[in-house]
Amino acid sequence: MRKVKLATVWLDGCSGCHMSLLDMDAAIISLAGKVDLVYGPLVDAQEFPDGVDVTLVEGAVSSMEDLHKIQEIRLRTNVLVSLGDCAVTSNVPSMRNPIPVNKLLQRVYVEGADEGKVIPTEGVPPLMKHARPVHEFVKVDVWVPGCPPSAKAILSVVTDLLAGRKPEANPNPKFG
Amino acid sequence: MPQTISIRIDGELVSALQGQTILEAAKQAGKYIPTLCYFEGLSAVGACRLCIVEVAGTDKLLPACTTPVQDGMSVTTTSPKLTQYRRIALELLFVERNHVCAVCVSNGHCELQNLATSLGITNMRHWYNYPNLPVDLSHKRFVLDHNRCILCTRCVRVCAEVEGAHVWEITERGISSRLTSGLNQPWGQVTDCTNCGKCVQVCPTGALAEKGWAVEEMVKQNDNISGLAHRKGGQ
């Protein structure tokens, strides 16, 4: 049986959702046997491959790089899962949204800095006006809210997807 | 003594008292209708529209919290349409302001959050507004975070109807509506405020909270307020 190509992505988030993914105890061993983890912070692949079956996205879309990434990933993914509140609601990253970007950067890099009071421009992707949920930019197939979503919730969704089922609507989705 | 009448709720025949609302009759019969702005003992305002029900004989959806029962009335509390509309109402509340459950003192004890769970909401289809709203920290014991306020007016009512202090009111209109204290002063400067904290305890979200609690720690204690309100002669 062909192994399912699974990828994970980390946009604007804290990696807590990835931690929760790893937190599923013994289940992760049987899961590892069924999937090929082809891309993500947990593996050492440089390029997002073509023809990925399932991609779990952690984090909100905050920068032009996030946007570019998620658009590419959408093109190469069959089922896209918004994993965790940041991807689903933009959560903590969105707390900056009411503040204009230049004011924000000024506060962090100039007013808040002890030395080298400059706003970095090189080597960092420009921030978008707002950090926004993934589905406002690309089509999302499954949402798993939670901060982080419980390992159980993640396992249940992934198990459904591996079995080729549309994930049952999470009976108890919980934000936060 | 009010007259006893019978009505049907989801097909089941139950008895109710003349003058009761559908919601009161349903509660008495052990039937659940989701509510948010309603608080037992305070006047009902029918603002959140979560308690809308279908009543046979009218095309209109009626709020259970303000519609009086009538003899022979047949009420439907759940239908695909009602669920869809309730979800939209909740989604609208979520996108209206900045509800970040993960960092909220009321996380896990929030009526808005719990309703989202019970209605199976996994995401918001409408775009967020991300308004820039202040937090009023001027009161020595309490805090008002407009980002988390859903304008249910429970605080307004409990303050006016039970405490009698009339500290809270809604100012402006439409999407700009905002809770305000005193004569549009910082809460801490409102001398009418008796610091009783009833508004905090009836607030369904983390908008009104006690100072000093961290995320998930603010558990509202409001069981006794309804009783108090009833003794005061509220509804």
Add this chain to the structure above:
Amino acid sequence: MPPIQDIGAFNAVREAGLAKLLPPVPRVAIGMGTCGRGNGAEGIYHAFADLIGRTGMDVKLVSVGCFGACFQEPMVNIRLPGEPLLVLRRVQIDDVARLLQDISSGRITPELVYCKLEEWDHITSTVKYGRGYPEVPSWTEVAFFKGQKKIVLRNCGLINPDDIEEYIGIGGYQTLYNVLIDGRPDFVVEQVKASKLRGRGGAGFLTGNKWDFLAKSKTDPKYIICNADEGDPGAYMNRNEIEGDPHSLLEGMIIGAYAMGASQGIIYIRAEYPLAVHRLRRAIQNAREYGLLGNNVLGRGFKFDIEVVEGAGAFVCGEETALIASLEGQAGRPRPRPPFPAQKGLWGKPTNINNVETWFNIAPIVSKGPAWFSETGSTKSSGTKVFSLVGKVHNTGLVEMPFGTPLKTFIYDVGEGGSTPGRAIKAVQTGGPSGGCIPREMFDTPVDYETLQQLGAIMGSGGMVVMDEDNCMVDVARFFIEFTHSESCGKCVPCRVGLDKCLRILTGITKGIPGMRDRLEHLDELARMIRDCSLCGLGQTAPNPVLTAMRHFRTEFEDHLLARHCEAGVCQDLALSPCENSCPLRMNIPRFLQLYQENQIEDAFLSVILDNPLPGSTGRVCQHPCTMRCRRQTLDEPVNIRDVHRLIADTVFASNNFESIVKRIIARKLEPTGRKVAVAGAGPTGLTAAFYLALLGHDVTAFDEKPEAGGMLRFAIPEYRLPKAVLRREIELIERLGVNFVFNTKVGIDLPLNELADRFDAVFISIGTWKDSWLYLPGTELKGVHSALGLLEKMSRGIPAPIGPKVAVIGGGNAAIDSARSALRAGAEVTIYYRRDRSDMPAIEEETLAAEEEGARIVFQALPHRIIGDQDGAVRAIEIEKTRLGEFDKSGRRKPVTTGEIQRYECDTVVLAVGETFDLDFCKASGLELKEEGTLIVNRFTLETSRPYFYAGGDVITGGSNVSNAMGFGKQAARNIDERLMGEKRWDRLFPEFTYSQQPPAEPSGSRRHNGHLIELMLRSRSNEEVVTGITPKEAHEESCRCLRCDVKTNVSAS
């Protein structure tokens, strides 16, 4: 004045009042409503007063309210003793002296007279003015008033609203008196119930039932309230009613108070109506003085008084529970009902609230009886309703019509159709921001509460805003949501947040913000939720404009979302400029004008030809929709865009540098793709598609049944309009881009479509309408009857035209005019017969005028009846039947109706130019689906037919149109065929960057428009030489300077 205590005193006042209305001296009444004042009525009043004062003339000067025809303001009524009342319109200060002269001479010159009133039914009495002025139409004979029935507006514009005696003089307060003497309040309630009067505020609840409810309540005190918080944009009937006749309101309220047992009345009126407030306060004061209000009304022991409260202008305060909250000094927010105001209203006491107009109906109902009242109107809605008819109609104003009158009567009869020539009426919005828009196709709908509701609209307070093709329905929906959004009180979630989300989505659509594609579904769902779940009427009705616009004008929403196009040209973010937006080829017009202005002729040409491959030809024959919306015309006249690109094309084609420019064009070609595309039909559509497909690197073969390319441009449009040499050099350029032409081959007959499918990767069907429509009437089989296209084709091929010296042309399109002018050039005498009127002619106006100048005669409203032959079977004469313009049809034009009057005209040749058609059976056989009317079904946006890789555009999908429209389809098809074949968007790669100024002119250039020059009549009317020489380079330069550069969008920061 002591209060009236008995009938004797009352009758004395009544007589005095009537004497004021019909004085033994001339009476001049100035319409001094807000509408009249806004148009200068006060100045006229003072001019009359001054002159009367100075001359000492014995003339009674008064001010009255509005008579309803607001478009005719300022209006003045003049009545000489014993003569009819003359209603004068658009009176200016300059007219005053002459009018006073007329008055003293005893005869008003009819120039300014709009209509006359010989007698007037005030319902409570009839006033006889007198007979005379047979040449002046009676008020019932002028279009605006025809069919109107004035019950509510019975006194408006005729009596002095500030004089209670005039009101009593025409029978006012008589009904009240009778009711008080009769002493049976319950009988009054019964009468109102029996009349089936429904609340005129919008919801249409039965007034009698409400009254009954309050009357039966035992609580004391009870309140009655008049809701005069008229807040709908575009609605002002309540304002004018109060301004014109405040006592009718008071009388209705006093009767109501008596019937229901209320002791206090309140009129809640908008503070924005200062004149109405002022007149109302004075009326109340007078009513108290005369004993009509107070502790002892008319001496009958009834106690009642009225107070005026000014509302602060919140729309939601029109909702009764919010209104009550506002009266109690709280924020105007509604509360759920029950309890209803009749149970728990103002200060917790039983309260009845009725709209101004409802109260106006009370005295007539009580005085004439319910049976009289319900004679008027429809079965479910009795009586009349006052509407404010505004927007894109000729005649605007207050229209009082019986319920059940069809919408088209309002718009086409009373309103006399569209106010902007050339723009068809598209829809009407009833009920203001809470109502819905009803499309033209449904104008047969009778207006009453139920029918409007079925269409998703509402009656509301009676606003009727007419919209035409210049209105974008998405923008209209956005506008109304913006209004209700800003007026939402914010109490309930659906209205507060839902409308905000609706507004954001609609704004996104009108601004072309990306990511809106799937928003239509959300919008629809949200709008329904707001409608079904909101707390009060504001929220429940606020989504109506969106829901109806999406229901009746869905294609406009799709255009915005999928094609980023706003047909009306309203949504500026979707267009470069109004001219670009209206050009079917979406030519970047400001760019080539600016390049020309900067003397960059070659770049200007490149810009033109890459946008439009036939610039010289279209520069001569295009219908130039670009000028229709050119903003320059708001200053003087539109820029002559067409002649500038004609000149650019002519200059460059003839220049020495032409070869180097051709190289630049060929250099734009993308690398060869190896894909083969067939273009079936090498007319303007096919040539355009072939041009772009070749540029995109495809291998293009164009087939045509004729021996040359060009289609109608080559074989129908005569030489004198489009010299064939101009067309030929443009086709040559297309050939040089690598397009192969195969002539004398009829696709579908000589070359089956399936064979094309085998040989090509994609097929574009762009054949024209080469089959003439034939009129089937007696005599068309005679010798000398020709089809226009057949005739034009013969002449374009240089074959002598088979026409005699007297030619009759039937039709009003371009083919008719072309045939006529060609026949003139062949030496014939020509008459054109057209069944409608001049303004309805589809031909280009300039061409029609030129034809007439050249000697063609046009007979309008003439339908061919039969053609008469001689014994040899040749044409001898034509008989036409005169038509008159009847009702408006669904296209918004008046339908020609035959009159039976036959006229005979001698002629020897008849040319039938009554439209063209085609035969697409071969397409059907190859699996392409057709519409019922015989055109091909395509995806509106991609132009792909039901068979994959088969595209179609031009006449085969529209059924016949004009050159630029046809070419637009060719361009659109090429873009989509390329995207389909290559799987990527390559279109933008065709177009180079141009460098030109991005600065709009600081001041508009002062130059006037230059039109193309017609060569002298003597020279042109008998020769085939081109008749319009275009404009000179200097003129073209000035034209390009006249452009206002609407394409340059400066960001105006909000400061």
